[in-house]
Amino acid sequence: MLDELTETLQLKLVNPNAHKQRKLRETVDEYQLALHDAFDQDCDTQTKTNDVVVDYDLSGYAKNALKQYVPNLLDEDTYDADELREETHPVRFTNEGPSLDHKPQNAIEWYVKIPHHDDYHLWLPAQPPAHKHDWLEALYHGDAEMGECQLIERDGEWYVHMPVTRGVEQSRSASASEPTPIGVDIGEAALATVCHRDERGTPTTPTIWSDESREVRRLRKTYFTATRRLQQREAARLDEEYSDELWARIDQLIDTVSSDVVAHAQTVENPVVVLEDLQHLRENMDYGRFMNRRLHGWAFATLHAQIEYKATEHGIPVATVEPAYTSKTCHACGEKGYRPRQGTFKCTNEECWVSEYQADINAALNIADRYDPAGESQPQTHSDS
Ligand SMILES: [Zn+2]
Incomplete structure (x- = not known):
């Protein structure tokens, strides 16, 4: 319907x-x-x-x-x-x-x-x-x-x-089964990492969109290297000519990834897409001189917005959760750990079976685990922090 x-x-x-x-x-x-x-x-x-x-x-x-x-x-x-x-x-x-x-x-x-x-x-x-x-x-x-x-x-x-x-599409949440929170981590290494737990609580095989983020990085680098080498006036001209195209190509990648994320969620019964609240990111985005950083923040915010509306379009509820420490908390024991390298999470709890874990998957699971069905009278909530 x-x-x-x-x-x-x-x-x-x-x-x-x-x-x-x-x-x-x-x-x-x-x-x-x-x-x-x-x-x-x-x-x-x-x-x-x-x-x-x-x-x-x-x-x-x-x-x-x-x-x-x-x-x-x-x-x-x-x-x-x-x-x-x-x-x-x-x-x-x-x-x-x-x-x-x-x-x-x-x-x-x-x-x-x-x-x-x-x-x-x-x-x-x-x-x-x-x-x-x-x-x-x-x-x-x-x-x-x-x-x-x-x-x-x-x-x-x-x-x-x-x-x-x-x-x-009408939400199918009327079905008797418990909703399954699907954690979506949006990040630098992988544009998106999606993971959820099965009915026994075991993490399922994640989907990771890392080729697309490599492509975003490549486009960004090509563009910024080209503009840096030129005189200021030349750079301004190049900016006029190419930046629309650069942003349009990245937008296209984001369009594809957001559709894929939602298609992934549709394969799960009674899914809820869970995202970090990125509102603070958009509001604090640096609109100053650092185009590179702005592009970076914009890509995150746009991917977030597109996943949100496309999930809703397919009748999948969307929830946002508090983003603090999702990447530095162990999904298995809940202790704080650290990131020795970009792609790695390390748990410091000796009792915990996790020593090292892929960082983005760990974050996606934490995001999924923060979903609170009782706290979600609205399909979406936004904290003002
Ligand atoms: Zn742990």
């Missing part, structure tokens, strides 16, 4: 300059005039509305939205023209108008296209609310649909309200 999840994302337009603010204001004012005109002329059909709004200097997307909106408004029969203020009747665009672009190399990653008039539109950087990146990822990858958007000015700030709908 397929359900639909809809959420209206409030994207804040970040620091539009004076020129762009003026253009947004023009759209709002023109839309208000057209709305009033059509209302005053009792346009109770799309055709009548069209005849009135056609002459206004608005994009076709705003006019089409008015053609739907005005007849409905008249149908309700509760409004008079005085009530048609912009706060209650903001500019609407049919969903073919606005679109989304992703530039993860920039401090504000997301851009939204806002129609202005027929041959003219504005691209503006837009900040989604925290915890909503998975919705934008889904939309950007064609796994969700955009609805009719609204352009809103509130307290001197501009927002786009963008309804997004995802088809999701």
